[in-house]
Amino acid sequence: MFIRFKHIMDVEDRIKEWEEKVYSSWVKKRGERKKEFKTFSGIHIKPVYTPLDVKGNYMEKLGLPGEYPFTRGIYPNMYRGRIWTIRQYAGFGSAEETNSRFRKLLEAGQTGLSMAFDLPTQLGLDPDHELAYTEIGVVGVSMFHWKEMDIVMSGIPLDKVTTSMTINATAMELLSMLIATSESRNINKSVLDGTVQNDILKEYIARKNFIYPPSPSMRYAIDIIEYSAKYLPKWHPISISGYHIREAGADAVLEVAFTLADGMEYVRKTMERGINVDEFAPHLSFFFAAYSDIFEEVAKFRAARRMWAKIMKEVFNAKKPESMMLRFHTQTGGAELTAQQPEINIIRTTLQALAAVLGGTQSLHVNSYDEALALPTEKAAKIAIRVQQIIANESGAADVVDPLGGSYYIEWLTDEIEERAWKIIDQVEKMGGMIKAIENGYPQAQIAESAYKIQKRIEEGDLGKVGVNMYYEPEWIGTTEIFRVNPEVRERVISRLKKYKQERDEMKLRESLNNLRKIAEKENENLFPYMIDAIRAGATVGETSGVLRDIWGEYKEPSIF
Template structure:
């Protein structure tokens, strides 16, 4: 009897007979993203040639990992996202996280910084230092990095519409420490497309915003050899309500758009592609997440090799940072979020991430406390040192279920990318409202499943305990921070050479009016001269205007 006949016999005589007597919990078992799954998978579910679809770690198509030995060499970068209040407070938190074992910095900026507003702006006042550090002048960056060796610690900055300003501040800080900018290692997010799609912290219209983003890629590829000038981000797409398929489809479609725009500058693909990086979410459906990461790696390798004719293996490698699902956290019974984030972090590691942030259990209530942030680091350290999952490269590779699910996610994602391509690329798709509408529909479906009880959320629609008494400490930003940073802003302005600042902003304006010159050197000159983030952003607003997105129904 061959395997196909054996499976049919099992289904009829064993499985169906069993469930007729004992039943099952559900009529339809699905992944978190709504993909229906069978009770068991076999070799019949695995299609294609092994070497063509999987290969070996460190080799095309990189399904099994981008490095030959993965975590047997060294573990992922433990990069906890942090930042609040003033530069001094953020510096103190970073120092404590590094002492606890964090191996890379990840800076959170407040909303005024993200939207190019100085802290004394009327729209900024109530948000100064609330969800991240206030960063309006290069000397604030210098304070954040006080005592932190820039040549030994990589720095990730979650910033988009003002990414050029923030990277210029970091370069100026390095210069102030008598270090060459070439030592800088890290990432600036700089993914404006996902802002239009999901996060909404944009300033300028799509066309000049793409120019701004690509200017950073071009400058970095030539002058910052260790720097990753963009982190193409699916995380925020997922957090906005997308399922796993939409997350990788729209993220890779964004990546395609950035590569095309950079190639239009006449830059060889192998000169910048090795520096591109990605950022994904990790949710609690472990197997779906692992399959998602593996599918994304394989798809990106194919895109770079077959679509853009990349030659270097490094150009085909999808390097990614992962953050556990913030939207998955619950304010109810917050301590059990430690269990959720542990599962999610495990999924990221089994999926082959290069760096990882684990959300603190109290983040559904407030910014993390020092204690909860340290526990989040310990989650990563226990996975790395006690679980055994780092001993083998791609330990789930070859699982019939994982390989089938990887193929299924990939197939579905290609269909979405094909729709985007037929619209003329991601910018056109965004202008048409396509990704926004798809994410809204996905969010509705997921919420409907939760409300109907099909998708269980412990503590929300199951095992709810209204009398749960927790002792969760809530972190609050010191309200005195606002006045402190505003006073420092006034001091900076009073001490600088205002003529030099004015001249540098005039140069920035003139270059912004052109289309064939890179903005970065002029932005860097303005930041060095003492210009604030509000002044540089206002200069670009005068030329490019502000974007008002159309309503999507």
């Protein structure tokens, strides 16, 4: 046990006596709020935890911050050195509007950019495609040509600000656009710092914004990891995402298990190319959700960190400590936001952000209170930044490393989540890894079942949602301002697309796209250099994606339910 008692039997006897004579007697007279207390994920909670609930060797399971197994944090002093990166997710309309929002967020104290793209961009369609028109700029910025990236980054120093791009099926195109933009400013790509999500597995599992079948999609993702390891030393080529798995209905255990199983698949596939694990693993990053059950979320983050360290050391034989560190970004729970009484979402997101900080996140996005209704207004986005700044500067949570470490409840819950997550990972591995599991429909079915159970608990009142199934006020008159994308954006974007196409060197463009096609038909050469060449030549995301569609085809998900 972590804490040694001279007379452990005395402790056991004392607890038993308290349960029988004190606790049971009190509950019999006064009652309790619920018949059973459970975490958000349905884990049964006892009334009190003691040293008897904490098992194992302290140094083996927890160690010290900055040391294996990194349960208590990946850096020795964590936020005592500097706070997490304040990275608010933003993007809408055309490049000009997004640039304006980025500048205002940076002025408000944001310390890293996080770019949202519209659905046509995510799915490799240009704005003039028949399926794209109504979605141009709606849920993110329209990004179809590298000069649009240049506009988005106008006045922003690419060599000083870290940039995160939430993009998957067209991740190579968007990163190529950033590289082309940096080159146009005489900034070497080797100094670019940031992240591209590039996690296609979670798209099949949860989010569904895929284009190509799993096999070529994995080739595409691993090409980015391989290229970045060689030529983009500061870049994180993938953000292995549990966030969307959670938002699709998974509980905390499934979020940890499927995210780490995805990570194992990416590591395995990269190593199959003959790349030493320590050459690329230090640049892998992760992305998790933070929900309102503070203690479960903190335990989840600590368990994930410890599990990944073990996976990298024991499964993949990593030698560098940096290869074993789970670095992660956190976003507060979008599915936790309510359209009812939207202003109280500020309280929810504050709790969730605090959970992420107490759990040791490296960067953080706090959802704006109005996002259950629309894209955030400028005011709402600024309040979200202030939430992070208050936690950092006024709460005391950033002043000590792993402040909840040693709590009997936290340590027990960390162990419990880890034990349950290992069982799921073992099941995935028995199927042959995550790609096979996806083809079998295993993670999809598990998430669907979890979502059903959670919704059932909400509808039955077992899982409280203030303003929804408790303290509901139909007469609540909100004064929430609703943000709408200017419809004139569409015509501006399409007009600029036509202009770009007229100004290109058609011979260079066709040559670059033909080269891209030839490499896509092969299996043993990295696609990325040819993608950069095509983007430099003025190719649009629709044109490059069109080439890959011709070669690889489009994926149609089979019905599994």
